[in-house]
Amino acid sequence: MQNPSTLEVVRVRHPLKFRLLRVARVVPLSPALVRITLAGDLSDFVSASFDDHIKVFFPRDGADHPVMPTPGPDGPVLPEGATRAEMRDYTPCRFDTDAGELDLEFALHEAGPATAWAANAKPGDYLGIGGPRGSLMIPSGFDWHLLIGDETALPAIQRRLTELPPGTRVAVVVEVANRAARIALPTETDLYAIWCYRDEAQSENPLLEAVDEVWLPPGNGYVWAAGEASAIRAVRTHLVNDRGVDKKRIRASAYWRRGAQAAHETIDD
Ligand SMILES: Cc1cc2nc3c(=O)[nH]c(=O)nc-3n(C[C@H](O)[C@H](O)[C@H](O)COP(=O)(O)OP(=O)(O)OC[C@H]3O[C@@H](n4cnc5c(N)ncnc54)[C@H](O)[C@@H]3O)c2cc1C
Known part of the structure; x- marks a missing residue:
């Protein structure tokens, strides 16, 4: 049996970073789940726990890429006059910082901006991500x-x-x-x-x-x-x-x- 003192669950914080990535591959895992590999600059991407999530930013109104915020002293800042992108939480399922790749897997359900985007995603499409901002480390x-x-x-x-x-x-x-x-x-x-x-x-x-x-x-x-x-x-x-x-x-x-x-x-x- 493990010593309970080594079984402490701890939180760690990460600097918030926003990135615009592009779809590299789309692989259906089942009729209800699609794996989308995103590519871009992920050299300093950190995700320390399977429990992590990132904010995913989806393009609005037929635009080819989402409006992305930048980190400001009082939180994320949008470009002047811009409408906030649709945002949803997703799990960084697999990533390779050297290859600049990140896999997200989308459960496809009836309706919603994330589901609609994932169901139609193809190589070259843009997607924005922010975070993870922190990780819950479960030993x-x-x-x-x-x-x-x-x-x-x-x-x-x-x-x-x-x-x-x-x-x-x-x-x-x-x-x-x-x-x-x-x-x-x-x-x-x-x-x-x-x-x-x-x-x-x-x-x-x-x-x-x-x-x-x-x-x-x-x-x-x-x-x-x-x-x-x-x-x-x-x-x-x-x-x-x-x-x-x-x-x-x-x-x-x-x-x-x-x-x-x-x-x-x-x-x-
Ligand atoms: C920390 C975290 C990590 C997550 N990681 C993942 C992930 O890796 N992969 C993943 O697929 N999802 C993940 N989710 C869930 C995902 O963020 C939600 O399902 C999200 O609501 C989907 O957005 P949407 O635009 O498709 O639908 P929304 O616009 O958010 O919702 C539209 C309608 O669909 C319903 N709905 C939402 N999700 C589902 C669903 N799964 N099945 C049936 N009906 C649904 C809502 O109740 C609502 O009525 C995660 C959520 C959190 C909080």
Whole structure:
């Protein structure tokens, strides 16, 4: 069992930087998830945790590139008279600062500026990014890790599975629309993966139903969960109230909220 003193979760800050990048490649991973590789000057890009996010800036009204702010003493500053770009949060899934490449993965859903942009993206298109502004460093040395989420959490889950040391004990519980939306999860961890499908689910919250079935091993574990706000809140409540997981050992986030645009929330009490 790990010494709990080495299992502290810490936050680190990064200088805020905005970049205009261009699409290099578009690879559909499933009918519901597309990987877009962006290229540009990423030499000083820093993303220290799988839990990180960047602000993504999308072009408006048929423009070929988004209006980008610059960092100012009191926060980001837009060019005079410019309309703010549409912005959404995305996970830096993979990056290579030498090659100047950054992969984002977009879950495609019914409608929204980010989904519309990603569904039509092609090499050469412009996209802006800002951040990450900081990282939550969750140690890898826990006795076990439980990663929970829907399509929007898959980029972070994939990154965590490539970054954890080989042999680490990990369970993932992923909810996707249907069997066609399942993707490969390459990893050298000791992975136990549970997939659940909305189109086959017996309940309103398939994620909760699947998490309820997961066995939690003894020892010091850490749970990371992200997805739709009410689904993740119910999962966290279940883990804390019914399974005795220490609140300090859960990072739960709303990556979107049904009926709301650009929602982001840390879920706690
Ligand atoms: C920290 C963080 C990291 C994230 N990382 C990723 C990532 O790597 N990949 C990713 O795909 N998403 C990620 N998301 C989620 C993404 O930012 C949201 O899904 C975002 O709302 C999508 O923007 P949009 O313009 O497509 O839709 P919006 O204009 O924001 O929303 C339009 C409508 O669609 C609904 N909606 C939004 N997202 C979904 C969805 N996934 N499924 C069904 N309906 C939805 C909304 O409730 C709203 O009714 C992340 C969110 C956060 C907070």
